[in-house]
Amino acid sequence: MIKIAILDDEEEALEKEEQITRQYFHSKKVECEITLYQSSEWFLLGLKEEKFDLYILDAEMPGKNGIEVAREIRKLYPEPIIIYITNHLNYAVEAYEVNTYRYIPKDQLKDRLYLTYDALLPALMAREEKYYIIKKRSEIEKIAYSDIFYVKKEGKNVVFVHRNGETSIRESLSTIEKELNSKDFIIVDRGYLANIKHVMKMKNRDLYIRNGEIIAVGRERFKYVRKAILNYWGI
Template sequence: MIRIAILDDEKADLEKEEQITRQYFYNRQAESEIATYQSVEWFLLGLTEEQFDIYILDAEMPVKNGIEVAKEIRKLYPEPVIIYVTNHLNYAVEAYEVNTYRYIAKDTMEKGLNAAYETLLPILLAKEERYYIVKKRSELEKIAYSDIFYVKKEGKCAVIVHRNGETSVRDSLSAVEKALGSREFIVADRGYLANIRHVMKMKSRELYMRNGNIITVGRERFKHVRKAILDYWKPANKKSIVK
């Protein structure tokens, strides 16, 4: 299912954006879920609780403008698509600093949104979230890869640090790495397995993670970790230039 959030303080525009979006995905027989918000405050209150595939934002709104809202989204979620539908074209340059996919004028919203969805649909349908399943005697837990910041070793256990807290599994760090089986996760040191998608900065031998924590990289791992991060970031950089 493709999940779309639409934020616009103008009720008429919000309803039109919803109608265009609902009609497009209905015509393509693609299952979708659409949430609409007229209040920036309500939108931000629910931001940490659920993630959408696409965010449709107005650029000029009370309390926080659309650029500030996008920055809040990017603090939590690097993957979703952000599209602006607005009358305020003066924000266009700033919009691309938060990796905006499209910047559409409101008087061309139907044509612009349909064109954007037509390009995005096959990409979104092909995308499939992966999950790490934690099995305990009386408990099962499913943790999305995209929610995992890093995994750390604590005694005989591995602790998964994720968006909703921490989950301990009685397994070795190497066993968890093997089970994850993704190039996104890289051994930073003997006791840490970092998710590259949540590395915001690498300075000297320190990884600054999206959740505010810092992981130290082992000396012998430094070059390997740095190269892995650069290789992972390169495709995203190319996409930004094209847009």
């Protein structure tokens, strides 16, 4: 299931973008779920609650424009795919500054959008969210890997710090690392396992995490962590 958000303040344009998108994915026999927004304020209110695979944004809107909306998306999610559909070409430079995938003029909507979806489809199909299942006597919880900022050791427990809060279980950090079994999670100190996708900056031995927190890197782990971050950023 591919989840798509479309944000455009013009109702007619919004409906047209939805129709073209549904037609395309139906023709490819790919299931998709499309959520429509006509106000950037309403979109931003629910931004933390729901994550999409693809964001289609209008650049010029009342209130926060599409560029500002993209900046808010990127604060929360590490790898969103953003497409701009607009008549305002003056936003093109700013659009690419927020790592936009495509910038499509509205007068070329159907042809250009179909070509964009053709290019994106393999990557979208390959995106399969992994989940860590937490089992307790009285409850079970499913946490998406991409929602985990870091995991920390607290006494005999470990605490998952994630997009929806914190979850504690009685387990060792080394066991959690093995069960996650992902190169995105790295030990940064004896008591911390960080999701490298949510590292925004490394300064000296401090990691600045997407949720605003700072984690200190162990002295003996410094070179390894720095190299892992540079590799992830493609530097």
